[in-house]
Amino acid sequence: MPSCIALIVAAGSGERFGGELPKQYLSLDGQPLLRRAIEAFRGHPAVGGVQVVYQPAHRDLYDRAVAGLGLPEPVPGGATRQESGRLGLERLAESPAGAPDYVLIHDAARPLVDAGTISRVVAALERAPAAVAAVQVIDTLKKGVDGFTAGTVDRSGLWRAQTPQGFRFSSILEAHRRLAGAGLTDDAAVAEAAGLPVALVPGSPDNIKVTTPIDLERAHRLLGAGLPDIRTGMGFDVHRFAPGDGVMLCGVEVPHTHRLEGHSDADVALHALTDALLGAIAAGDIGSHFPPSEPKWRGVDSTVFLRHAAELVRARGGAINHVDVTIICERPKVGPHRPAMAARLAEVLEIEPGRVSVKATTTEKLGFTGREEGIAAQAIATVVLPCP
Ligand code: CTP
Ligand code: MG
Numbered sequence: 177m178p179s180c181i182a183l184i185v186a187a188g189s190g191e192r193f194g195g196e197l198p199k200q201y202l203s204l205d206g207q208p209l210l211r212r213a214i215e216a217f218r219g220h221p222a223v224g225g226v227q228v229v230y231q232p233a234h235r236d237l238y239d240r241a242v243a244g245l246g247l248p249e250p251v252p253g254g255a256t257r258q259e260s261g262r263l264g265l266e267r268l269a270e271s272p273a274g275a276p277d278y279v280l281i282h283d284a285a286r287p288l289v290d291a292g293t294i295s296r297v298v299a300a301l302e303r304a305p306a307a308v309a310a311v312q313v314i315d316t317l318k319k320g321v322d323g324f325t326a327g328t329v330d331r332s333g334l335w336r337a338q339t340p341q342g343f344r345f346s347s348i349l350e351a352h353r354r355l356a357g358a359g360l361t362d363d364a365a366v367a368e369a370a371g372l373p374v375a376l377v378p379g380s381p382d383n384i385k386v387t388t389p390i391d392l393e394r395a396h397r398l399l400g401a402g403l404p405d406i407r408t409g410m411g412f413d414v415h416r417f418a419p420g421d422g423v424m425l426c427g428v429e430v431p432h433t434h435r436l437e438g439h440s441d442a443d444v445a446l447h448a449l450t451d452a453l454l455g456a457i458a459a460g461d462i463g464s465h466f467p468p469s470e471p472k473w474r475g476v477d478s479t480v481f482l483r484h485a486a487e488l489v490r491a492r493g494g495a496i497n498h499v500d501v502t503i504i505c506e507r508p509k510v511g512p513h514r515p516a517m518a519a520r521l522a523e524v525l526e527i528e529p530g531r532v533s534v535k536a537t538t539t540e541k542l543g544f545t546g547r548e549e550g551i552a553a554q555a556i557a558t559v560v561l562p563c564p
Contacts, residue, residue, distance in 0.1 A: 177222070178276075178277035178278050178301070179224050179276040179277045179278070180222055180223050180224055180276055180277065180278040180279070180280060180298060181223070181224060181225045181226070181227055181268055181276040181278075181279055181280070182214075182217035182223050182225070182226045182227070182279075182280045182282055182340070183227050183229065183261070183264040183265065183268065183279050183280065183281045183282070184210070184213055184214060184217070184226060184227070184228045184229065184282050184283075184284050185229045185253065185257065185260045185261060185264060185281065185282070185283060185284060186200045186210050186213075186228055186229060186230050186231075186238075186253075186284030187229050187230055187231045187252070187253020187254065187260040188200070188231075188253075188257070188260075188284075188285070189231070190285075192387050192388055193386070193387060193388055193389065193392075194389075195389075197237065198231075198234060198237070199285060199386055199387075199392075200241075200284040200285055201234065201237040201238075201240075201241055202386075202392060204287055204386075204392065204395055204396060204399065205396060205399050205400075208237075208240075208241040209284060209285060209287040209386060210228070210238075210241045210242070210284040210287075211241050211242060211245075212287035212288070213282060213283070213284050213285075213286060213287050213289065214226050214228065214242065214245060214247070216287075216289045216290070216291070216294070217280065217282065217289075217294065217340075218245070219291070220291055220294050220295070222294065222295065222298045223280065223294070223298075224276070225248070225276075226245075226247055227247075227248060227250075227251065227264060227267060227268060228242070228247060228250040228251070228284075229250065229251045229252075229253040229260045229261075229263060229264040230250040230251070230252065230253060231252070231253055232252050238250060251263055251264050251266075251267040256359065257361055257362070258352075258355075258356075258357075258358065258359065258360050258361070258363075258366065259356070259357075261281055261352060261363050261366070262352040262353070262356055264281070265279065265345075265348065265349045265352055266349075268345070269345075269349055275345050275346070275349075276345050277344065277345060278298065278301050278342060278343065278344060278345060279342070279343050279345050279348060280294065280297060280298070280340040280341070280342045281339060281340060281341050281342075281343070281348075281363045282339040282340040282341075283339045283385055285385050285386045285387070286338065286339055286383055286384065286385050286386070287386065287395060288380075288382050288383055288384060288395055288398055288399070289338075289339070289340065289380075289383050290380050290382070290383065292380070293309050293338075293340070293377075293378075293379050293380050293383055294340060296309070296377040296378060297309050297340050297341070297342040297377055298342060299377075300342065300375040300377045301342050301343070301344060303375065304373050304374065304375035305343065305344045305347040305348075305367070305372045305373065306341070306342070306343045306344070306347065306348065306364060306367040306372045306373065306374040306375065307341070307342045307343075307374065307375040307376075307377050308337050308338070308339075308341045308342075308362075308364040308374055308375070308376060308377070309337075309338040309339065309340055309341065309377055309378070309379030309380075309383065310335040310336060310337050310338060310376050310377070310378070310379050311335065311336050311338065311378070311379050311380070311381055312334070312335055312336075313331045313334040313335065313336060314331075315331070316328060316331060317329035317330075317331045317334070335376055337362055337364055338379040338380075338383050338385070339362070339385075341362060341363045341364045341367075343363065343367060343372075347367070347370075347372055348363060348366070348367060348372075350370070351366050351367055351369070351370030351372060352366055354370060355369050355370060382398050384398075404560050404561075405560065405561040405562065406497070406558065406559075406560050406561075407456040407457065407458075407558070407559050407560075407561060408456055408556060408557065408558050408559075409451070409452045409453060409454065409455025409456030409457070409556070409557050409559075410451075410452055410455055410554070410555070410556050411447070411448035411449055411450065411451030411452035411453075411454075411455060411553075411554070411555040411556075411557075412448055412451070412552070412553070412554050412555075413444045413445075413447040413448040413451065413552070413553050414444065414544075414550055414551070414552045414553075415436040415437060415438045415442045415444045415447075415550055415551060416436070416437045416549060416550040417434040417435070417436060417437070417548065417549060417550050417551075418434060418435055418436070418437040419434060419435070420432075420434050420435025420436075421433075421435065422435060423435055423436045423442070423508065423551065424436070424441045424442065424443040424446075424478065425443060425444070425445045425503055425510065425513070425517060425551075425553075426443070426445045426446060426449075426501065426503075426513075426517035426518075426520055426521055426534055427443065427446060427477075427478070427479050427482075427517070427520040427521065427524060428513055428516045428517050428520055430508050430510075430513050431508070432507065432508040433507075436550070436551060439468040439473060439474060440466075440473055440474070440475065440476045440477075440478050440481070441475060441476065441477055441478050442478075443478035443479075444503075444551050444552065444553045445501050445503050445517070445534075445553040445555070446478040446479065446481065446482050447462055447478060447481070447553070448501065448553040448554055448555040449482060449499060449501050449521070449553075449555040449557065450462045450478070450481045450482045450484075450485045451555070452499065452555040452556055452557035453482070453485035453486060453488075453489060453496070453499075453557045453559070454485050454488070455557070456489070456557045456558065456559045457488060457489055457492060457494065457559060457561070459485075459488055462481055462485075465481070465484060465485075466480075466481055466484075479520075479524045482521075482524050482525065483524055483525075486524070486525045486526065489559050489561075492561055492562075493561065493562040494559050494560060494561040494562070495527075495559065495560050496525055496527050496531065496557065496558075496559050497531065497558040497559060497560050498531045498532075498533070498557070498558045499521065499525065499527075499531065499532055499533070499555065499556070499557045499558075500533040500535070500555065500556050500557075501517075501521070501533065501534050501535065501553060501554070501555045502535045502536065502537060502553065502554045502555070503534070503535070503536045503537075503551065503552075503553050504536070504537055504538070504539060504545050504551065504552040504553065504554070505536070505538065505545050505548070505551040505552070506538045506539075506541065506545065506546060506548050507548060510534075510536035511536065514534050514535075514536070517534045518532045518533065518534045521534065
């Protein structure tokens with residue numbers, strides 16, 4: 177595998193953004209933009225290291241932003257974006273470990289770069305000396321003069337360039353040296369001016385460059401819209417029959433020729449469901465929360481256990497998406513009681529009835545449930561927790 181270093185340029189002043197802090201040191205959901213950009217590359221398997229280009233005047237901000245990452249000493253940048261890129265490349269060229277085969281140059285102001293974009297840029301360097309992440313222009317383009325349109329610009333073949341931009345190291349170093357001072361706004365333009373073929377690879381519409389405060393707000397929304405933390409948990413329980421006149425199932429009294437034996441009210445379905453909810457949030461099992469050895473749980477209504485598990489989910493900022501319970505027995509017949517059971521579960525869990533399912537099955541007279549020695553229950557619960 178070719179060696180590859182990410183060069184992150186962070187030496188700008190963020191004039192268009194305004195404000196006290198240069199934008200690359202602003203926090204996006206608790207982490208500076210620069211740190212997020214660095215982490216995206218550090219965590220990528222094709223990238224062997226990260227080198228930052230910074231402004232020495234920002235040293236304190238820089239040190240705080242990268243604390244604990246163990247990065248090499250940053251390179252002082254230049255007055256222009258092009259100059260900062262070149263100074264970073266010169267540092268890599270002097271590296272005691274030798275210059276890398278590939279370099280990925282990336283703006284610190286693009287904190288949301290994704291692993292797929294990085295992979296595509298690296299992969300393109302096998303077939304071209306330079307590659308730029310870009311997205312196709314989809315809006316119709318208008319030329320404007322004094323607040324009126326002065327024509328429609330053909331958008332076919334137009335792309336918006338992003339970073340990372342990847343290069344075979346020696347080619348881009350040579351190009352930058354040759355074109356120093358040309359005032360070009362990205363490294364792909366340097367490569368083009370040097371006559372290098374530059375491959376266009378799909379970037380991501382979410383890989384935005386934070387230029388103004390509106391962009392930071394948008395980046396915040398994009399992060400929040402990330403993958404939700406969805407969990408599922410399973411539960412299973414069995415209780416044995418004893419002489420009696422009814423059983424509790426899903427918090428509903430069902431008349432029967434027997435009762436279920438147990439420390440509490442022996443509601444086998446609620447016990448399975450409680451375990452499913454606890455499992456979904458990795459919070460142990462019903463026995464660890466309500467030890468059968470404690471006399472206070474004797475004969476207790478099992479909705480107490482279920483309500484507790486639901487509260488643990490809510491205490492973590494989570495919500496119960498769905499629960500599904502299967503009761504396994506020959507008798508009593510569960511069918512007639514299903515609507516009441518589902519309604520009771522929805523009430524105890526404080527969720528909509530449409531998020532609760534209760535089912536029943538026999539085991540064709542096979543096994544302990546088939547011989548009517550007891551009742552088994554299975555449950556599965558899906559919960560959604562706040563994104564980590
Ligand atoms: N950059 C740099 N050296 C410069 C100018 C810019 O390293 N002399 C970096 C910025 O820190 C940023 C990236 O290049 O990560 C893209 O530049 P831009 O978005 O224009 O950032 P700024 O130049 O800081 O912002 P502005 O143009 O609004 O002043
Ligand atoms: Mg700039």
